[in-house]
Amino acid sequence: MKFLDLFAGIGGFHSGMEKAGHKCVGYVEIDKFARASYQAIYKTEGLYTANDIRTIRASELPKADIWCFGFPCQDISVAGKQEGFAGARSSLFFATTRIIRDLKQEDRPSYLVIENVKNLLSINAGFDFLKLQIELDEIGYDCEWDVLDTAEVLPQHRERVYIVGHFRGRGTRKVFPIRREGQNSAKGKEINIKPKIKRAFDARKNGTYGSQDVVYPNGISNTLNTMTGGNREPKIAIPCLTPDRVKKRQNGRRFKNNGEPAFTLNTQDRNGILIKEATNKGYKEAHIGDAINISQPNSKTRRGRVGYKKANTLTTGEEQATLTKDMRIRKLTPLECWRLQGFTDEQFHKAEKVNSNSQLYKQAGNSVSVPVVYAIAEKLEFKGVTS
Incomplete structure (x- = not known):
């Protein structure tokens, strides 16, 4: 199937979707440094592209079966101001759905694959997540969601909520729960086994931020972030x-x-x-x-x-x-941070040629985890928007 990569960053969705056999037809990203990495990593010649989601018209977009987007989380994250959808950045979710409203029914994507921080489920007492569901319902989508931890596939503890919207009437199949090999109970029910995080220094117990944790080499890294303020890169013993x-x-x-x-x-x-x-x-x-x-x-x-x-x-x-x-x-080096998000060394070295280390750290922290996207992408089946 064909997919459109919105809020593309360095292409975590692109890599995961492509690995599952889907084809990118366009990308949107406003950050010039992330765009530089994206264009260095992927074959973007001939693809539709734009900088700002707010300026896009529905009529200019290529047809796509899947729209992928991890809309900005700064207003939702527990580390932010907790403004939720009232904040300027996280409200860009509605800039995306506005475009879908302007599309004809037959041109709307069969799937929406959305990623954000787990706090989206509970911010503002859960009313913002209710608003999201109502908005998706109004534009024709039934939705399902799950909280997936990158630590199940990579040595990084990163819990994110993934939402899959199914366009009503096309009969798309259910995606969640995603079964992990060797993690099914005797009754066939899903069980969730999370690796223990082994810390040489636990910052939370010492009154500082979890980003300052130091983990053992055989442990799990704390969640990558954008490293704002400097010196917050993950540490390893x-x-x-x-x-x-x-x-x-x-x-x-x-x-x-x-x-x-x-x-x-x-x-x-x-x-x-x-x-x-x-x-x-x-x-x-x-x-x-x-x-x-x-x-x-x-x-x-x-x-x-x-x-x-x-x-x-x-x-x-x-x-x-x-x-x-x-x-x-x-x-951790920038390369190790990119590995913790599932990118290949080849992809990193291409991005390294066009960006500084500080940008490479930030880009890793902003990205979605490639193998998690892949696990979702391989369960999507064609239901016909593109030919």
């Missing part, structure tokens, strides 16, 4: 020192990190190690689970090198280590 090396490099001798001098270990006992710093005591004791700042190892003025049971403020460099299972902490 990676191997640094083995216990043998620590034992060999004690009693005032230095151990090395990738060949570079790091700390002076003044002493070591069964409970921890003493880290040299510029305080009256001259050191702080670090135990398993504490963070250690390894920047400027030879400085005579650095203080606060040890963070008790949590990471120090993370900067753009790899300056953090921890004694938790002999791990250190680093940010």
